[in-house]
Amino acid sequence: MITRPDGRFLTQRQIPKMTLIVTSLPQEALSNEWGQLSPDAALTLNAPGMDPLHVPLRSAPATEAELKQCTCWEWSGLAKDEGEDAAKWLTEFLGKPVRLVRYVGQASEGSAEANPKRRACEPEFGNGTETMFADGYPxxxxxxxxxxxxxxxxxxxxxxxxxxxxxxxxxxxxxxxxxxxxxxxxxxxxxxxxxxxxxxxxxxxxxxxxxxxxxxxxxxxxxxxxxxxxxxxxxxxxxxxxxxxxxxxxxxxxxxxxxxxxxxxxxxxxxxxxxxxx
Known part of the structure; x- marks a missing residue:
């Protein structure tokens, strides 16, 4: 998820230029082989006039220092900041200071409603369903x-x-x-x-x-x-x-x-x- 420096999420509503960022994933990330990702497996971002950005998919557990407070619609919780290289690339292309964060909630860490790393869908319709950084549902x-x-x-x-x-x-x-x-x-x-x-x-x-x-x-x-x-x-x-x-x-x-x-x-x-x- 792309955020402002203060952790507030950003979308095409605020920055239509985001449509020009093209993402791609390795084949194993699109199948049940997720647990077998190679060390160099990455989310790749391409945009006009920019060299590709590679964000590693395999990531060590986030330390407390890497977690930052973020908001996505009604949800407020903790996500892992993806570092300066990703922030610099996105800031240069979009023309304003931004960060890239990763969802780190795990089902083994308790209910989504009670865990600051996990995001539950809106209670009126979600029935306990968890989502990540999609607009509202998985x-x-x-x-x-x-x-x-x-x-x-x-x-x-x-x-x-x-x-x-x-x-x-x-x-x-x-x-x-x-x-x-x-x-x-x-x-x-x-x-x-x-x-x-x-x-x-x-x-x-x-x-x-x-x-x-x-x-x-x-x-x-x-x-x-x-x-x-x-x-x-x-x-x-x-x-x-x-x-x-x-x-x-x-x-x-x-x-x-x-x-x-x-x-x-x-x-x-x-x-x-x-x-x-x-």
Whole structure:
């Protein structure tokens, strides 16, 4: 997570230029081989006009001196500062003093609610789910069908990367059908299926108006979503503020562990009849 020097988190909302930073990870960090990372395994950051920055993935346990107080939305707790090289690289590219911090909470260290190194999702919907430095939840699901429908309502079609999901369902499901999924599983077979449940619809902010390739900021898709995907239009009243918010995608929690891969089959286990009514 990128923060101000005082530990307050920063996003594309404040610095649209962050869209131009491209990250990459070694293959073993994207699979169940995480425990077998090589000593030189690194998170690599690239940006226009900059030499690559390599941030080691294997890290010694943080000392008290390396921990700093950070805030991410409603959460305030301790994270590990990644040092001067990372801070210097990001400060030079973004044009303002910033730091890079690492989430260090471990499940073995007690409940997320009681441990200053761990972050629990908002209690209204999280049901004890832990997340790290994502906006609010560990998983965000969208569907290609819903994006196709939205793209018919905006002046210029846009890519899915504006919405930053980590699970995307292909066009084999009807547009907006994800609103009805209360629980489902993804997997290549019964021995590798991971069960998920929908926690809350994802309200969208101005980050979606930023072109992820250029950093340019416009007005869509928020204008279009406001006409048919607002809480008022959808009849969603679980929170009073939802009346004026717009929604695309769903935040999830996981009910089991496992590996999810491209090409996995979606199986809906339970549907809801009245999404997110109070």
């Amino acid at each position: 998983y965000l699901l969208t569907t290609e069908s819903s994006l196709e429908d939205l793209n018919r309502k905006v002046p210029q079609p846009m890519d899915m990367n504006r919405f930053r999901p980590n699970i995307v369902i292909d066009g084999s499901v009807p547009a907006w059908d994800e609103d009805n999924w209360q629980s489902f599983e993804l997997g290549g077979g019964p021995d590798r299926a991971v069960k998920f449940h929908s926690l809350k619809p994802c309200s969208r902010c101005k980050v979606t108006t930023t072109d992820q390739e250029t950093g340019e900021v416009g007005r869509e898709p928020l204008m279009a979503l406001g006409k048919f995907r607002s809480g008022k239009a959808l009849g969603w009243s679980a929170m009073g503020s939802w009346k004026h918010e717009v929604f695309f995608g769903w935040n999830l929690g996981a009910d089991s562990t496992g590996t999810v891969a491209v090409g996995d089959q979606l199986t809906v286990l339970k549907t809801r009849t009245a999404p997110m009514a109070a």
